Amino acid sequence: KQWDKCLKQDCPFQWQRKERMFLEGEKIACRSSQDSYCFFSRQTFEKLLIANRGEIACRVIKTCKKMGIRTVAIHSDVDANAVHVKMADEAVCVGPAPTSKSYLNMDAIMEVIKKTRAQAVHPGYGFLSENKEFARRLASEGVTFIGPDTHAIQAMGDKIESKLLAKNAKVNTIPGFDGVVKDADEAVRIAREIGYPVMIKASAGGGGKGMRIAWDDEETREGFRFSSQEAASSFGDDRLLIEKFIDNPRHIEIQVLADKHGNALWLNERECSIQRRNQKVVEEAPSTFLDPETRRAMGEQAVALAKAVKYSSAGTVEFLVDSSKNFYFLEMNTRLQVEHPVTECITGLDLVQEMIRVAKGYPLRHKQTDIPINGWAVECRVYAEDPYKSFGLPSIGKLSQYQEPLHVPSVRVDSGIQQGSDISIYYDPMISKLITYGSNRAEALKRMEEALDNYVIRGVAHNISLLREVIVHPRFVQGDISTKFLPEVYPDGFKGHKLTDLERRELLATAASLYVAEQLRSQRFLGTARIPVAKSKRSSWELSVRLGDGIYPVAVSKDGSSFSPCLVSQQVEVDGMKLNVTSEWNLASPLLSVTVDGTQRTIQRLSRNASGDTNIQFLGTVYKLQILTKVAAELSKYMPEKAAEDTSSILRSPMPGAVVAVSVNPGDTVSEGQEICVIEAMKMQNSMIAAKTGKVKAVHCKAGDTVGEGDLLVELE
């Protein structure tokens, strides 16, 4: 047996045997059994290059380490200190910061592959992961691409071809009819064939224009009448489009895993309906919506599709599911998905490891019956962005403090950054993927709440407030979600957590108690003083706390005899109600645990200053408070109001980014709503418009400039 050699007592790599025991069929010797420093089995790749950055690169490297594969990281010059670069055995710079010159620079990457003699390339997601040209070039160099072959990438990359393939593989596609409909009866016949509800519109009309939804025969006739009239009159084209209307669609996808020997498995579904601007925010597995039959039907169709394109490696088949559990094929992603960890959590598989095995040519080692659903997993994508601006506009900066909530049980954090890392404008602003799991959904969600509260991110704006609101929203908790969840629940945009009266009192009491603890500590000097420090005999404080537009009187008094700044048990009176606040304040810790009337909460104090301004993250949302003594608060009414800046005549950049174009010059007259310049940030172009009509006084940017959030762009007179 291969293992015999390593059983000697002083083998420094003994622990690795355990890691590798389950790689049955791929005999790997312990490194210590060889003279050389590193020995790698012929049975897997010796060296693998990760053509990606950030968390996914780190994720792949972790599995490679487990499998004993040497890793090569590539990076751009601004990423020289990135975590994935440090984790990899080797790292090579492939170019400057813009992705087109670095992570998408195939020539440079091929060069690195040749130089480092990497045998395989894992593309992660994004960048070159679904680029058939890249896969082809790798193949021609004899380097294994960890993913499907070029044929599958091409077939699935083409919207029309993939639909056709799916149809042929008997996968449900959105049923529809496109052509001339003779009369209303025929329309009804077609509609019945498709199944209600249906959407009727003129084929020539673009988008949702003139779209009518019919739920029964009567409505179909009506819809036919209007649409055919419109088709003839407006477009001079009689053709009508009758298509299945998918109400309240959910986005549910099936993870598939296939090998090069024609075997394929489905690894259950992921529910990814919570999206903003077509980007997923919260994902979970399994879905609350699917029953075992639907799940099996979806899984079998997904596998059928995978087999039809001779798919190998891990892939994802995306479906839209309507309210009556009909599902329709949307597209297939021929790569590892961002949200793969939730599937890993419930199935116990390491998808990256399976991908590498499959790429090496091994058959799958699981049968469909081996694939369990163990418990529930939820993933939140933590982004560096401001959720108060259209559910998330990118934010950049240095992570001055960063602490992952790994002390919370059953939490997995996939991240590629650390304290001190820069979130730059060049790449995706994702900070991490936060995954929690539990034996059931409620447990997983509860842990997610706790994990979000315990997540310390300072220096950049982040979307934790939004995530936390979503996962506790009654609709989400019930599983009543769709891709329109965010705009439906927050029609006026996300505004942060709305405090109930009880929560407001808790927040005020906590803040006041923290303030008193701080005040008490500032009177404690160590060592003996030449002039003795006067001991304060105060046992009660009358404070005035400003929160939002309200000013609340808060009285804090000591409770019981034991009283030190560190262990505070206080009675706080807010709105005439008494609350007991107990906490062991550690004023240096970013996380503060406090119990208010028996409710334990973790809060974060983001900042404080001598003027009484305190920012507290409470229930995920950051609240600005100003805490003053009653005396100071009473006197502050005499303080002059500082005039606010007139924002209509100046245009500031709402986010960091690059100026793409400036369409005005000084002296030009602009009208209200006219485009002044365009700013590109993280793949998004934003048009900046004039807030009022006027003459341009000065232009402070030019095309190609990099601007920060709040930078002055243009001044109007």
Next chain:
Amino acid sequence: KEQKDFVRKVSAGCRISFFLSFAAVKYRDWLSCGRGKLTARERILLLLDPDSFDEYDMFVEHRCSDFGMDSNKNKYPGDSVVTGRGRINGRLAYVFSQDFTVFGGSLSGAHAQKICKVMDQAAMVGAPVIGLNDSGGARIQEGVESLAGYADIFLRNVLCSGVVPQISLIMGPCAGGAVYSPALTDFTFMVKDTSYLFITGPDVVKSVTNEDVTQEQLGGAKTHTAVSGVAHRAFENDIDALLNLREFFNYLPLSNRDPAPVCECHDPSDRLVPELDTVVPVESTKAYDMLDIIHSIADEREFFEIMPSYARNIVVGFARMNGRTVGIVGNQPKVASGCLDINSSVKGARFVRFCDAFNIPLITFVDVPGFLPGTAQEYGGIIRHGAKLLFAFAEATVPKITIITRKAYGGAYDVMSSKHLRGDANYAWPTAEVAVMGAKGAVQIIFRGKEANAEAEYVDKFANPFPAAMRGFVDDIIQPSTTRVRICHDLDVLASKTQSSPWKKHANIPL
């Protein structure tokens, strides 16, 4: 009726003083649209711990009998200043607060006498003096007596200098002779929009130099914190200023007989700071923010910066390390590459001397490409002013810890608390480059541009901390993440440091 009384009192002052005419009009404005300022006693109330104020000389009245001043309606008990002592977070402080409602806070003989009394007491006891300035200037009716009063205060400012900390908070107009008392104290803070400091007001400026200038432009908080460097920091309003002053006071020892105060601290002294390992960019020409480093090593990321908007190429201020107050000096690569120029040298020198006078250990972060060249600097006397910083660091006998984060070039290397100037612990990060100058310039001089590979060779030889470490000019090359631990350990040891300089009446710093 009360309000009428106010106005009457103020307009009495108005008739008297040139500065007052402006101030009184202003004051009426405040009365009509929210005062914008607090009264002298309200200020004391906010500054000191509750019920800790003991007032002196409440019954003192002015002694002027000319111009009808001896009439009863012109006599106010206590005159135009409130003086006394009290506690700030339990620690003793002497305070005077000028009362603008009495003759515009103008300085009479009695007023000066009251201030001198608290200053004398403070010096004897060894406790700081805090002045809340809000005065129209000299009381003209009293003539030379008022001037004598100023001089008495100035003398005490000078005698107290280096004995007890003196802080001035300018909370209203402060003009003419009055400005010199704040200028003599250790720290001058201002309140935005309501305080002014100038030798002569805009009207006189107009008549003498024909310059059109507003109060704010001439001597407002912005001018003095950003342009002239007269004031050390400005605050939003009276309350903000007083609350910040309380916080600031906690950093200071009570006198030169006391060690730097140590507060209870929850931040572990052995905390590693991993982000420091990547804070210095790979390219040596790229800037970074020295404040990031300072915040991350200081207790609870708290740093009370002094002169944050003046000569921003050097950062100075107070922080705590394991609870103990330290003075931090750092070159700021983000502004003018962190070079030393006239303003930054003077800013740094004054701060270093304050710390040395009051036993506050100094921590210096060095990333300095050298002194700023050019005619503007040379004509301005950069040699003379740069020497001040050199002098200050050299004469300082408090614990001195220096960390070279990146560049330490030329004479600026010597100046920035180097080993040669009695540095106690001098460390270099692996990114440090200790050399006479940058590679490009050096190669041009050595090889006159003839050697192709010379630059690489020079970089190899000098753009690293080893030459300095081999000679013992830096004590160790440390992993940046361990900086906080090293500093805290050193400070513990150096707390008992004693060092003396040869006897002298006083040194002759190149002023």
